Each structure stands twice: as C-alpha cells, then as structure tokens.
Amino acid sequence: AQSVTQPDIHITVSEGASLELRCNYSYGATPYLFWYVQSPGQGLQLLLKYFSGDTLVQGIKGFEAEFKRSQSSFNLRKPSVHWSDAAEYFCAVGPMEYGNKLVFGAGTILRVKS
Amino acid sequence: DAGVIQSPRHEVTEMGQEVTLRCKPISGHDYLFWYRQTMMRGLELLIYFNNNVPIDDSGMPEDRFSAKMPNASFSTLKIQPSEPRDSAVYFCASSFAGWGQPQHFGDGTRLSIL
Numbered sequence: 001a002q003s004v005t006q007p008d009i010h011i012t013v014s015e016g017a018s019l020e021l022r023c024n025y026s027y028g029a030t031p032y033l034f035w036y037v038q039s040p041g042q043g044l045q046l047l048l049k050y051f052s053g054d055t056l057v058q059g060i061k062g063f064e065a066e067f068k069r070s071q072s073s074f075n076l077r078k079p080s081v082h083w084s085d086a087a088e089y090f091c092a093v094g095p096m097e098y099g100n101k102l103v104f105g106a107g108t109i110l111r112v113k114s
Numbered sequence: 115d116a117g118v119i120q121s122p123r124h125e126v127t128e129m130g131q132e133v134t135l136r137c138k139p140i141s142g143h144d145y146l147f148w149y150r151q152t153m154m155r156g157l158e159l160l161i162y163f164n165n166n167v168p169i170d171d172s173g174m175p176e177d178r179f180s181a182k183m184p185n186a187s188f189s190t191l192k193i194q195p196s197e198p199r200d201s202a203v204y205f206c207a208s209s210f211a212g213w214g215q216p217q218h219f220g221d222g223t224r225l226s227i228l
Contacts, residue, residue: 032214043118043205043219051214090157100145100209101170102217104157 006105021076023091034092118220132194139208149205
C-alpha cells in the first residue's frame, strides 16, 4: 500500500539555523509529491510540489525540496529559519488511484527558538 | 481570489445533537474533499466528490456521518447524532481535475461535542 513516513514528530531549531524535514514515501510509480504547512488555527497551505523534471523544486517562503528516487525521499529544506516558520509540516503523495486523492504523512511540528 | 470557505469556524454542541458543517469550494474546482484532523489519528480523508458525485466514502467512520454536494459551489458534512468522540477539526479542500493537481484547504471547523 502507498504510504508516507515523516520520521520526526517534533524538531526544534534555532532562529537563523538551517532546516531539513524528512519525508519518505512508498509508491509503485513516479509519484506526485507535495509539502504543506499548517499554522495554528489554519488550514493546510501548499508550500511546493514535484511532478517531474528538475529534482530540486523551489517553493514559497524560501523553502525547497529535493526528490531522490533512489532513496524514495522528498526532504524539505530551508537555509535560514525564521520564528514565523514555526508550524506543522505535512508531506503528501498522490494520486493514489482515480481522482486526486492524496496520502498525507503524520506531520512534523517545527519549533523555532530564539 | 476567494479560497475554500468553511462555516462555522467553531461549533460547540451537546452529544446527540445534529451538526452540519458547510463548505464552499474554489470556483471551477472539480474535486471536493472532506478531512478530519485529530491529535490521535492525524489527518484522515472522510469522503471526496468529483463533479458533485461522491467517489469514495470509505473513510466515513459510521452511518452517523453523511455528506452531500447538491451543486458545484456547496457541500455539507452532517453528523447525526453527534458523540464526544466526533470532536475534531474538519477540513474541506478542493482541486482542479488532472494528475497531480494540489488541493486547496479551508481554515477548518473546530467541532466540540460535550
């Protein structure tokens, strides 16, 4: 079955430090991959997406992610974290079957310390 | 452009009462998704529609839950009768048709059943 694993439930980084959030997927074909961010009390906002082509994709808010087929990974990175980046981050893969159904990871909560 | 609009934002009611959550998708989107988010179970897909037709309701937890989409601009998720374990944040999302189209989320309805 298709699945998404985010190994880290919580991550704490200092403001200004670099960030990498891990995502591993299990999927039978080349997947469509997404990263979403959820701030407290808000819905999920799309950060970036990968469909094909260049394996390094740029997103909003200074985030980027790299698709590595050999490792079945799609890790999210940011070179310098700001306090406003504190949120929960979700990796998702799809579509699983007919339609645009996505499978989401369990999420990683990012805390930023000043 | 208006995003996905959900109402109400918060709902507090007593167990046994009927609860109706509402969603207005982004104009022109062909797919509509209902999710439930809890600390214990994370983000769960309940049901999704394509062109107003339910495609997959396998995530609906019980017969107490029902969802309708009478037209392209409106959907409801109803719980009758409600129970305390239904307390969660319920999200609606919509997307265009096509492989790999991202889903756009509303801000959710925080439901508390006393």
